[in-house]
Amino acid sequence: xxxxxxxxxxxxxxxxxxxxxxxxxxxxxxxxxxxxxxxxxxxxxxxxxxxxxxxxxxxxxxxxxxxxxxxxxxxxxxxxxxxxxxxxxxxxxxxxxxxxxxxxxxxxxxxxxxxxxxxxxxxxxxxxxxxxxxxxxxxxxxxxxxxxxxxxxxxxxxxxxxxxxxxxxxxxxxxxxxxxxxxxxxxxxx
Amino acid sequence: xxxxxxxxxxxxxxxxxxxxxxxxxxxxxxxxxxxxxxxxxxxxxxxxxxxxxxxxxxxxxxxxxxxxxxxxxxxxxxxxxxxxxxxxxxxxxxxxxxxxxxxxxxxxxxxxxxxxxxxxxxxxxxxxxxxxxxxxxxxxxxxxxxxxxxxxxxxxxxxxxxxxxxxxxxxxxxxxxxxxxxxxxxxxxx
DNA sequence: ATTTTTATAAAACATATGTTATATAATAAG
DNA sequence: CTTATTATATAACATATGTTTTATAAAAAT
Numbered sequence: 001x002x003x004x005x006x007x008x009x010x011x012x013x014x015x016x017x018x019x020x021x022x023x024x025x026x027x028x029x030x031x032x033x034x035x036x037x038x039x040x041x042x043x044x045x046x047x048x049x050x051x052x053x054x055x056x057x058x059x060x061x062x063x064x065x066x067x068x069x070x071x072x073x074x075x076x077x078x079x080x081x082x083x084x085x086x087x088x089x090x091x092x093x094x095x096x097x098x099x100x101x102x103x104x105x106x107x108x109x110x111x112x113x114x115x116x117x118x119x120x121x122x123x124x125x126x127x128x129x130x131x132x133x134x135x136x137x138x139x140x141x142x143x144x145x146x147x148x149x150x151x152x153x154x155x156x157x158x159x160x161x162x163x164x165x166x167x168x169x170x171x172x173x174x175x176x177x178x179x180x181x182x183x184x185x186x187x188x189x190x
Numbered sequence: 191x192x193x194x195x196x197x198x199x200x201x202x203x204x205x206x207x208x209x210x211x212x213x214x215x216x217x218x219x220x221x222x223x224x225x226x227x228x229x230x231x232x233x234x235x236x237x238x239x240x241x242x243x244x245x246x247x248x249x250x251x252x253x254x255x256x257x258x259x260x261x262x263x264x265x266x267x268x269x270x271x272x273x274x275x276x277x278x279x280x281x282x283x284x285x286x287x288x289x290x291x292x293x294x295x296x297x298x299x300x301x302x303x304x305x306x307x308x309x310x311x312x313x314x315x316x317x318x319x320x321x322x323x324x325x326x327x328x329x330x331x332x333x334x335x336x337x338x339x340x341x342x343x344x345x346x347x348x349x350x351x352x353x354x355x356x357x358x359x360x361x362x363x364x365x366x367x368x369x370x371x372x373x374x375x376x377x378x379x380x
Numbered sequence: 381a382t383t384t385t386t387a388t389a390a391a392a393c394a395t396a397t398g399t400t401a402t403a404t405a406a407t408a409a410g
Numbered sequence: 411c412t413t414a415t416t417a418t419a420t421a422a423c424a425t426a427t428g429t430t431t432t433a434t435a436a437a438a439a440t
Contacts, residue, residue, distance in 0.1 A: 002416030102292030150340025192386030
């Protein structure tokens with residue numbers, strides 16, 4: 001029933017991901033993928049109807065990797081976990097991170113909106129955050145999501161101070177979280 | 191000495207900018223520019239050696255517009271002015287803003303590094319910020335730059351809450367600035 | 381008035397890229 | 411062993427795009 005398969009769907013996605021990682025998603029071409037696998041473009045078209053379908057598979061792969069990074073974080077503090085996972089992704093896959101943030105509000109947005117309710121729930125359990133209304137918690141969360149995006153973006157762009165290491169980034173993230181929460185408490189009169 | 195010029199360098203940059211504004215910088219092509227001007231590509235090559243030179247001119251135009259936006263802000267508070275200018279740019283030219291942040295750490299970076307010393311100086315004059323060391327001021331400034339980038343990015347991506355207007359964005363920016371400064375004071379024992 | 385210069389248009393050229401068609405050979409089915 | 415299937419390579423095709431060439435006409439210089 002035909003010769004043995006030499007190039008699998010996964011290998012093709014691997015090659016595409018590697019190009020995206022180093023040169024950016026827009027730099028992917030069928031011929032480049034083939035070259036990276038030392039094949040022709042034929043195996044690609046056996047596994048994918050066209051370039052759009054391949055891109056979908058690539059996005060899935062990227063999402064799966066980001067999910068993996070998040071699962072590897074387990075401090076117990078979901079804020080911190082999401083911040084660290086986001087930072088790690090932004091640093092390890094900076095080109096892709098920039099592409100995603102710039103091009104696709106969509107995926108990020110869906111992802112965020114899916115996480116929001118769970119995060120609010122987690123916050124409500126946090127003794128540190130007792131006494132806040134849901135609206136107040138939402139504001140705190142929004143501020144932190146904004147800061148986290150800015151921080152990850154700067155990390156990906158290399159526009160943080162040169163001496164900044166990952167730990168410094170995590171520190172400033174956590175310090176700003178403290179700022180926001182402490183100020184919210186003071187405003188409430190705690 | 192030749193027929194009257196029908197298409198000036200400025201008109202060409204205008205057309206390129208309009209394409210960048212609506213479709214993104216990468217979507218600019220010589221033929222699209224020509225079509226927008228109802229000309230052939232010939233006038234473009236009279237005014238620019240090649241596409242790289244045109245892109246340089248476009249970047250200059252973009253920088254000049256962002257400078258213009260900043261000059262139009264004059265609250266007296268340089269923080270607030272930069273934040274508002276950044277937000278306005280992100281909202282009015284969201285596609286270009288995303289392109290710039292994603293592709294060109296370079297320009298943004300040069301710009302930021304040029305502004306930093308002036309901003310630190312302004313902060314030292316602010317009575318609100320009396321008593322902080324330069325390093326402490328730098329940390330406050332960094333936090334605010336990070337937040338501002340995240341906020342502008344979210345504004346450009348439309349990923350802020352739907353009901354958020356520009357005023358709400360300016361409010362949350364200013365509120366977070368308060369958070370950061372208030373917390374810094376408390377840490378110092380003020 | 382003639383010539384020269386040059387802004388523009390139109391077409392051609394070179395290259396890149398997605399996609400499809402064709403040929404080949406390896407494997408399974410009979 | 412023969413045939414059918416199919417994974418792969420190669421080449422071809424269609425389109426997009428940067429750039430150059432050629433032709434034309436308008437303005438200036440002579």
